[in-house]
Amino acid sequence: MEMETAEAQSSQCVAGVPPSVQPGVGQRKEGKELVGYLRSPSAIRDRCEQLFELALIGESHHFNCDLTQLPKVAEYVIDVMREQYPDLQIPFHSRWRHFEASGVQRLSQLDEKLAGLTPEEKAVAKFDLAIISVLLDAGAGESWYYHERETQLDFKRSEGLAVASFHMFCDGTFSSDRQTTPLQVDAQKLQALTEKELADGFGVNANNPLVGIAGRLKLLQKLGQALLSSPHLFGKENPRPGNLVNFFIQNSHNKQVAAANVLGAVLEGLSEIWSGRIEVARINLGDTWFHPRVSDDGLVPFHKLSQWLTYSLLEPLQELGLEITGLDVLTGLAEYRNGGLCLDLGLISPKHPEILLQSHSVASEVIVEWRALTVILLDRIAATVRDKLSMSAEELPLVKILQGGTWTAGRKIAAERRKGAVPPIQIESDGTVF
Template sequence: MTRYPEDSAGNERHGNGWLSPVPEGHPAAALLCAEAVRTHCAAVTEHVASGSSELFTWHPDRVHAIADYVASTIRQRYPDLQVPYHSRWRHFESGAGDQRTDRWQVLCERAALSGPEHREERARIGIDLVIPSVLLDAGAGPEWRYRDPASDLVLTRSEGLGAASFDLFARGGFSAAPGDPLRADAERLQRIDADSIAHAFQVAQHNPLVGLEGRAGLLRRLGEVMDATPALFGRPARLGNLYDYLKAHAVGGQLEAGFLLRTLLVGLGPVWPGRIVVEGVSLGDCWRHPAAPGGLVPFHKLTQWLTYSLLEPLEDAGLTVTGLDALTGLPEYRNGGLLYDFELMVPRDPGFAAEPHAVDEPVIVEWRALTVSGLDLVADCVRQALGLEEAQFPLARVLEGGTWAAGRRIAAKRRPGGAPPFAITSDGTVF
């Protein structure tokens, strides 16, 4: 039976509106996993492929051309095919050429945390850093910039958001403990406001950041959920204590990716704004589409992105995460933009890209579902092109090498500034 964690007295926390049990058979339980993402997206894809959709047509003959483009992108970026995981950690390495810096390595060296004897505390600090950073990673908008104080480089989009959130963390912006800046405490997160984010992210009238209030709200809710979930985050609640929970549930030093994702979906589910609620349980990044089972399509994009982003601190501490391809591709504007630009899916409305769209519009839900299915097809062909097996080159590496980079590459060729092929109105909590 899948349940929310208990409090220190052994009682499930469900009366406060944040957490509620999700017993076996509860209609929400089946949607809180990667398998549901894949199967519900497959149903929508079958609907489109059959010609029944009024929104898109489906062109699987384009998969090989996309895979060739992705494979060539991987060979350009990683000639030895040693591709890291697609995760937030890549954005902590941002910069250009000789100025490219691994901020995390520098931070660990300065804090004297680099040795193997510190690996568990290093994992806790890595979790403290990466969870808020992922929550702050929704699309920044085309006008926002971040000037890196260390290098004076001007960074945009995900790299800029990564550097800004990293710098905020390193300054103790998430810590409630004087003299101990490298931590993320519930007490401090609950006090984060839009002004705090605006200052740290260099927001100004000439430098607007999309979804400022939404980002601050996510961090405040994160702090509240942490306080309500001592089984995961301890008392006083700290994000890094999640490492100890995961270590305790590892078998022979191994964790299944599905278990990791389920833990995050159940434990952090109440962080996300309440959109669709089923019998008291918020479904998070889940949307309506008539062709999906039950009329619902879960994506869990940011939670899966977070799952990918926890792999490195957990592995650094000696835990191995298995079954990575149980996770899905991330349906956002780089991966989905790549497939759209290569016309794997083609909108029936010729004016589709002329106006911005809301996240909950059926056409956006359908595009995201097609993206999840399309990424699986492309990944298989990419592995064939590179002569690699799935175990050697899991989806987490295909995405990084990969489809996300290829999406950015084709966007730069087709549109000034590398803008996405169409605009989605964001509140800072989905993309």
């Protein structure tokens, strides 16, 4: 899935970000209050809406927006949904879908391996797998593929990264006690993980390069450090990402967990793993970027990977009998498949041809605007799809429309338009964003 920038030390201003967004400068929200706001789904929509409104009135520097194309886009998405799920019984858009690429029942294999554990222990293991796999799911590049020995199948992009990380997890690559308890991810092993172990797990060699392998390794090593620094989330004994399960059980009310609270815990627990990001009050804001035309402080949050991770954690919680509330509070995912769908089908169009001819940093105005428009347009597409199908948001929440859905449709239209199904706009990846 995909987007990020270069390292910046926490004591310095991030390149291109004026001092006004640094701590201590007068704003309507400051310090930890601003951090809390920028970690919320409402902030994502509020800030993205500002750039969307500029595009609607023709004042965006980079894109036009044509809402008359909404019905056509919705019909395209519905056709894809019916092709994939004829009965419209659509699962969540999450990492679990990728684990069964090519129809191989890998999750049944996982359940067999987890037999004998308590329901809570199984959920902890599934959290471990989902979290590690999502964090490894940045753009893989056009040439990399993963060869699965068991099936003799080859997989590329997100499916390849998913299947590879699934087998690494099952083989105990992320466990410090590989012989006794292989099916876990723990802080000790993550901090000791080597680039060779990761490269071997992904089948990387001179003829099969994977974009951002060093960035992925650093991300996992920093995850190991983050697990140790937040024992209230990840446990004091043998800190594991999966111990978030216990946190959610303890903080549930009437066996209900709000989706936004899951996202909040993910953002709090994982904030320090992102390198070179904007900070406020010495707190890392993660997938948050600067745009000079956004009011107050110019900061635009997306939390794409964290929201996708949140969607991926909901199913193990449901298996424990917990009810997830407020699903549609979370936003659509600002990544290149959803954004490519909007661009390829004419909902948005570039104002300058070089936008499609050059590659762009994830911190660039072009990419920030593209992602912002994508977030708002996904809400519009979802509403139009529901209207055409006469279904409610409860019957067809955004997370199912993404799966059914816009992400699949974005990949399909990309394959129809361009060799290798590459996105219409090229993004410079360091292996940690998309």
